[in-house]
Amino acid sequence: MRxxxxxxxxxxxxxxxxxxxxxxxxxxxxxxxxTLTIEIADNGxxxxxxxVKQVMDPFTTSRTDREVGLGIPLLKFAAESSNGWLTMNSExxxxxxxxVQFQHSHIDRMPLGNITDTLLSLQLCSPxxxxxxxxxxxxxxxxxxDKEFKNELDGIPLTDPNVIRFIRNLFxxxxxEIQ
Amino acid sequence: MPTIKSLDDLKRIREEALRKQELxxxxxxxxxxxxMGTVGIAAGARETLKAILDYVDNYxxxxxxxxxxxxxxxxxxxxVVQVILPGAEKVTYGRVSPEIVExxxxxxxxxGKVCEEYKLSM
Numbered sequence: 157m158r159x160x161x162x163x164x165x166x167x168x169x170x171x172x173x174x175x176x177x178x179x180x181x182x183x184x185x186x187x188x189x190x191t192l193t194i195e196i197a198d199n200g201x202x203x204x205x206x207x208v209k210q211v212m213d214p215f216t217t218s219r220t221d222r223e224v225g226l227g228i229p230l231l232k233f234a235a236e237s238s239n240g241w242l243t244m245n246s247e248x249x250x251x252x253x254x255x256v257q258f259q260h261s262h263i264d265r266m267p268l269g270n271i272t273d274t275l276l277s278l279q280l281c282s283p284x285x286x287x288x289x290x291x292x293x294x295x296x297x298x299x300x301x302d303k304e305f306k307n308e309l310d311g312i313p314l315t316d317p318n319v320i321r322f323i324r325n326l327f328x329x330x331x332x333e334i335q
Numbered sequence: 336m337p338t339i340k341s342l343d344d345l346k347r348i349r350e351e352a353l354r355k356q357e358l359x360x361x362x363x364x365x366x367x368x369x370x371m372g373t374v375g376i377a378a379g380a381r382e383t384l385k386a387i388l389d390y391v392d393n394y395x396x397x398x399x400x401x402x403x404x405x406x407x408x409x410x411x412x413x414x415v416v417q418v419i420l421p422g423a424e425k426v427t428y429g430r431v432s433p434e435i436v437e438x439x440x441x442x443x444x445x446x447g448k449v450c451e452e453y454k455l456s457m
Binding site for chain 2: 157161162165166169172173226227230270273274276277280281282304305308309310312313315316317318319320321322
């Protein structure tokens with residue numbers, strides 16, 4: 157994968173398969189500290205410490221008994237290759253939080269990629285999840301909690317063309333404003 | 336189309352959508368499913384999905400549900416897209432690039448004709 161945003165899609169898909177109905181994603185670029193931090197937290201079914209250990213290791217996971225594939229080890233490797241780290245905190249019945257940090261200026265750090273498309277994909281494809289997005293850059297923040305606007309839509313599908321346009325504009329402008 | 340982003344705009348969108356729904360017969364909805372597992376994403380599923388959304392937007396298609404699914408077990412054919420017309424069997428397409436999306440949306444989703452050349456037999 158060539159973009160960090162694709163990894164975000166991937167990890168968030170794990171959260172959806174873990175039965176989460178509330179997922180928050182934070183993307184924080186801080187040029188002063190030279191860090192890029194991404195956090196994906198869900199209230200899904202969570203994992204035992206043993207399972208967490210397994211999904212972090214690319215060699216011991218097996219198809220039949222896991223929710224997570226190669227995605228986590230790949231992202232961990234990408235982070236560690238650019239002077240960063242990845243942690244995974246999980247509790248059975250409570251949820252999982254994946255945090256990953258990169259040295260922003262590191263030559264091997266993948267580009268962040270298209271944030272708008274990524275958030276839009278998540279929002280539209282898993283409409284039953286309560287999504288909370290926070291995109292930050294040097295202290296400025298674009299924050300979006302889809303609760304209010306879903307209430308307003310009141311059952312109109314998110315994939316109605318006008319609604320797609322609405323969300324896309326909202327995300328594009330929000331992300332643009334903090335640049 | 337001017338930019339729309341306030342809650343008032345959203346209310347208008349909602350009312351418009353409701354009106355359209357009332358006008359239509361209850362003909363059911365077409366479901367489009369995009370495989371968004373690790374392999375699918377690496378193979379370009381996000382761009383495929385974006386092409387689908389753009390098509391829906393450009394042609395103002397109504398009554399479409401777009402969903403994602405995890406890995407369905409045909410890794411070498413990712414990105415995979417499945418189309419279910421109301422009352423019809425699920426059709427699975429493989430290696431769906433944004434260019435192929437155009438064809439599938441036009442022929443299958445809009446005109447109901449399965450695109451045999453991209454179809455996977457499952």
